Amino acid sequence: MPLRLLFLTLLLPFTCLAEAPKVRVVTKGFNSSEGDISAVLASTTRELWKHFPDYQLEPIVVIRGEKGPITLFDRNDRGEIVVKLDTHRTYWSQYAYQWAHELCHVLAGFRNDGRENKWFEESLCELASLYAMRRMSESWEQDPPYSHWKNYRHSLKDYIDKVINSREKLTAQDLESFYEKHRETLRKNSTERALNGTVALALLPLFEKEPSRWEAIRYLNLTAAKKDLSLKDYFAKWHQDAPEKHQPFILELARYFGTVKG
Numbered sequence: 001m002p003l004r005l006l007f008l009t010l011l012l013p014f015t016c017l018a019e020a021p022k023v024r025v026v027t028k029g030f031n032s033s034e035g036d037i038s039a040v041l042a043s044t045t046r047e048l049w050k051h052f053p054d055y056q057l058e059p060i061v062v063i064r065g066e067k068g069p070i071t072l073f074d075r076n077d078r079g080e081i082v083v084k085l086d087t088h089r090t091y092w093s094q095y096a097y098q099w100a101h102e103l104c105h106v107l108a109g110f111r112n113d114g115r116e117n118k119w120f121e122e123s124l125c126e127l128a129s130l131y132a133m134r135r136m137s138e139s140w141e142q143d144p145p146y147s148h149w150k151n152y153r154h155s156l157k158d159y160i161d162k163v164i165n166s167r168e169k170l171t172a173q174d175l176e177s178f179y180e181k182h183r184e185t186l187r188k189n190s191t192e193r194a195l196n197g198t199v200a201l202a203l204l205p206l207f208e209k210e211p212s213r214w215e216a217i218r219y220l221n222l223t224a225a226k227k228d229l230s231l232k233d234y235f236a237k238w239h240q241d242a243p244e245k246h247q248p249f250i251l252e253l254a255r256y257f258g259t260v261k262g
Contacts (some may be wrong), residue, residue, distance in 0.1 A: 029064030039145035051176035104128035118190035176258035
């Protein structure tokens with residue numbers, strides 16, 4: 001039986017936005033309909049994409065993975081970014097959580113370069129999952145993908161609340177000491193999920209207070225990060241690459257991690 005394929009153009013009601021990402025879903029292995037998967041991906045994307053005016057992304061293909069969700073560095077033969085989601089059936093909260101994380105990597109211009117500070121990008125992508133799903137748990141009351149999914153917003157909220165309750169609770173002001181304590185571990189392994197999640201939770205209020213700050217991650221990997229780059233120089237590179245309107249926020253983040261004083 002041939003694979004069922006779907007080209008999905010995520011249509012958003014914001015005229016200031018660039019054309020939304022084109023996502024192709026390969027349903028093999030998901031054991032769910034292409035329409036339902038696409039509806040969840042579109043809803044999740046909407047919560048982040050609305051903060052990226054005038055942005056163009058390469059087309060994306062979503063396929064089933066079985067070793068954890070991942071965005072591959074190499075494009076496929078069709079020039080698409082390949083995203084693997086390790087979920088199936090109707091676990092919509094899991095689809096949303098994984099997709100928001102992987103989409104964040106794409107929005108941040110993910111690169112296969114110096115790895116020592118990749119933990120920060122991973123933390124931002126954990127943050128994207130928290131942020132998007134909290135918003136979805138509210139927006140689905142009035143605008144669910146299907147009317148009969150309206151009550152599923154409670155499942156979205158329960159899922160993300162469970163994730164949040166499993167994390168160490170810190171404020172942004174605690175991040176400098178947290179990073180000093182875990183610096184060696186983070187720089188060796190960017191995907192220490194408990195640590196990524198703690199950083200994400202500390203940053204969440206900053207992005208919920210001013211969602212336009214999301215656009216700043218577009219410039220996180222605009223230029224390559226050299227091997228063994230310090231966190232101070234990593235933030236400095238990001239600050240230099242970003243437009244002036246995002247520089248104060250990047251500087252604020254640098255202060256929270258103690259790389260800029262005053």
